Amino acid sequence: MKMNSLMNRTAGEILRKVSFASITKESHCCFSLSSCLSLKLKQPPNYDHVNFPERRRLKIIDKIPPLDPSTRPPKMMKDLHQMRGPELVQNKLLYGDFGLQAVTGGRITQKDTEAIRMIITKQMDDRYMFATWRFNHLWQAVSRKGQGRRMGGGKGSIDHYCLPVKAERIILEMGGRCDFKEVVGVLYAVRKCLSFRTRVVTHESMRKREELEQYTEKHNINPFTFKYCVQNNVLGCSKFLNRYDYMWYGKYL
Numbered sequence: 001m002k003m004n005s006l007m008n009r010t011a012g013e014i015l016r017k018v019s020f021a022s023i024t025k026e027s028h029c030c031f032s033l034s035s036c037l038s039l040k041l042k043q044p045p046n047y048d049h050v051n052f053p054e055r056r057r058l059k060i061i062d063k064i065p066p067l068d069p070s071t072r073p074p075k076m077m078k079d080l081h082q083m084r085g086p087e088l089v090q091n092k093l094l095y096g097d098f099g100l101q102a103v104t105g106g107r108i109t110q111k112d113t114e115a116i117r118m119i120i121t122k123q124m125d126d127r128y129m130f131a132t133w134r135f136n137h138l139w140q141a142v143s144r145k146g147q148g149r150r151m152g153g154g155k156g157s158i159d160h161y162c163l164p165v166k167a168e169r170i171i172l173e174m175g176g177r178c179d180f181k182e183v184v185g186v187l188y189a190v191r192k193c194l195s196f197r198t199r200v201v202t203h204e205s206m207r208k209r210e211e212l213e214q215y216t217e218k219h220n221i222n223p224f225t226f227k228y229c230v231q232n233n234v235l236g237c238s239k240f241l242n243r244y245d246y247m248w249y250g251k252y253l
Contacts, residue, residue: 045179075158096130
């Protein structure tokens with residue numbers, strides 16, 4: 001009898017130990033699994049700040065600006081100063097979180113706007129995304145004479161209209177309930193349609209670029225810069241410079 005009771009007691013203790021070990025093992029596995037999931041899962045982004053405009057797609061830019069039908073459309077000069085230097089007004093993102101910014105000056109024609117509009121219309125899902133222009137219409141008239149005509153006889157007739165753009169000008173913006181990875185491919189495709197250099201920007205990238213420029217200008221230990229050479233006429237370089245080099249010191253054309 002004593003032998004049987006001893007065997008039953010040892011068997012019960014063994015079963016209790018096995019069950020307790022299995023319970024602790026399962027709980028440890030569940031805890032480790034939940035901790036791993038909590039580490040890998042990211043918090044979804046918040047889009048409460050997004051305000052959708054009435055028109056989510058890009059509008060069609062007319063070939064001709066809105067003119068009074070009773071007046072004759074004026075002919076214009078090249079006005080290259082409209083493409084020189086930095087843009088001081090339209091150089092920040094206003095409507096969306098992503099945009100396309102000009103790096104150098106140039107011109108935008110109606111063909112460029114139509115190519116951009118077709119790319120964005122095909123690749124953008126307007127249910128949760130939007131795109132908008134940062135200009136209303138093309139206003140500068142470009143004249144051209146017919147092929148084979150002799151020079152002289154006055155200025156040629158108006159061939160088309162364009163929009164002169166300065167450096168750091170925001171051309172278009174995109175936004176909505178979307179991430180940068182969903183928009184960057186569309187904006188890189190749009191860059192190829194323009195005849196001047198552009199870059200894809202966000203609020204964060206523009207802020208970092210400004211901070212980097214200020215930091216490099218403040219902590220530069222090399223005094224031999226382009227600005228120093230221009231101001232001190234090093235090696236007589238003033239005879240090769242124009243007035244724009246004295247205004248922006250080689251930063252802009």
